[in-house]
Amino acid sequence: MILVTGGAGFIGSHLVDALVEKGYKVRVLDDLSAGSLDNLKNSIDRIEFIKGDMRNFETVKEAVEGVEVVFHLAANPEVRISSQSPELLYETNVLITYNLLQAIKDSSVDYLIFTSSSTVYGDAKKIPTPEDYAPLEPISVYGGAKLAAEALISGYAHIFGFRALIFRLANIIGKRSNHGVIYDFINKLRRNPEELEILGDGTQRKSYLHVSDTVEGILHIFEHFKGEGKIYDVYNLGSEDWITVREIAEIVSEEMGLNPRFKFTGGVDGGRGWKGDVKLMLLDISKAKSTGWRPRMNSYEAVRKTVRELLEEH
Structure with missing residues (x-):
């Protein structure tokens, strides 16, 4: 069991x-x-x-x-x-x-x-x-x-x-997720298709x-x-590449057929989305790969697939 x-x-x-x-x-x-x-x-x-x-x-x-x-x-x-x-x-x-x-x-x-x-x-x-x-x-x-x-x-x-x-x-990320940046962006754009508020300065880059x-x-x-x-x-x-918050906002907007203005909050502590937000994150996954596993999708592909899945779900 x-x-x-x-x-x-x-x-x-x-x-x-x-x-x-x-x-x-x-x-x-x-x-x-x-x-x-x-x-x-x-x-x-x-x-x-x-x-x-x-x-x-x-x-x-x-x-x-x-x-x-x-x-x-x-x-x-x-x-x-x-x-x-x-x-x-x-x-x-x-x-x-x-x-x-x-x-x-x-x-x-x-x-x-x-x-x-x-x-x-x-x-x-x-x-x-x-x-x-x-x-x-x-x-x-x-x-x-x-x-x-x-x-x-x-x-x-x-x-x-x-x-x-x-x-x-x-x-x-993926279908059934109910928090996080992609989920937030979709909901914000549904409320206001003209403008998207982005926490931080948009340069946060993660896997x-x-x-x-x-x-x-x-x-x-x-x-x-x-x-x-x-x-x-x-x-x-993790994946072997990383993607900025701004790029995620662009993918979400594109998949929703929108062209909103991006409004950056500027963030805290040098452009973070919030206090405690790690600004740059990319994991070394060579140990995981040594077992024979590797991710099928990179960060960009995973983000695009997730946007489509979440749009279909709701």
């Missing part, structure tokens, strides 16, 4: 669909605060679904019963709330991970796979940034919470005899990976990890 926490969310639901297709027995734990059962409509009759909040330890304990593999994707996905609601980011990233680890240590779980984030690197001085980059210095509470979760997972795995695999993800490539990478590297025998390992997952 495989447990997917946050399995009704954006990435989680795509992972659940892939696992079900491969014939695995899947249990999903989700409180539906960010996800939705609609995301699981392709798989819902073939999975076990538990609606529950991972801040409640008993709920988590019940969910891991009889489980061999846990994919831990439950989290608050919004980097931007770092300044407004740090306590929520602690609860929905660190506390729930601690509860999961406490439940796993006395269970039959052999493997824990965790989706972390490129935000743990902060403003990396080495780009593309490899997994062994140091010191890790997150510049947002979100990044700090992800790094805290990684550290707890490493400690528990080494002490309590299960194996843990961490994925540090670039910006993941984007389509969710289909992401799920493929997670499952491929997990199989590789199982054969390697390591207790704990970390992989970056």
Whole structure:
């Protein structure tokens, strides 16, 4: 039995669909605060679904019963709330991970796979940034919470005899996403087709990976990890190029058949979209590629495909 926490969310639901297709027995734990059962409509009759909040330890304990593999994707996905609601980011990233680890240590779980984030690197001085980059210095509470979760997972795995695999993800995009820059731009242009407000100065440049490539990478590297025998390992997952916020705005406008004025907010701290926004992010994915995985789409292709998917969805 495989447990997917946050399995009704954006990435989680795509992972659940892939696992079900491969014939695995899947249990999903989700409180539906960010996800939705609609995301699981392709798989819902073939999975076990538990609606529950991972801040409640008993709920988590019940969910891991009889489980061999846990994919831990439950989290608050919004980097931007770092300044407004740090306590929520602690609860929905660190506390729930601690509860999961406490439940796993006395269970039959052999493997824990965790989706972390490129935000743990902060403003990396080495780009593309490899997994062994140091010191890790997150510049947002979100990044700090992800790094805290990684550290707890490493400690528990080494002490309590299960194996843990961490994925540090670039910006993941695709259908079913309900936050992020592409989603925001589409909604802003629907409200006002004449003008598009862009947070920051538009020169923020980051790597984007389509969710289909992401799920493929997670499952491929997990199989590789199982054969390697390591207790704990970390992989970056992203594309090999990057794209500016301005270029994303141009693609969204073009796909919507619009020609809006761009209004840049100017941003904070040298053109960032918000305080804690990493301005330049490109991950070194050579370690992931050494296992035989590579992304099918680059950042530009992933962005264009996502715009089309989101326009079709809504």
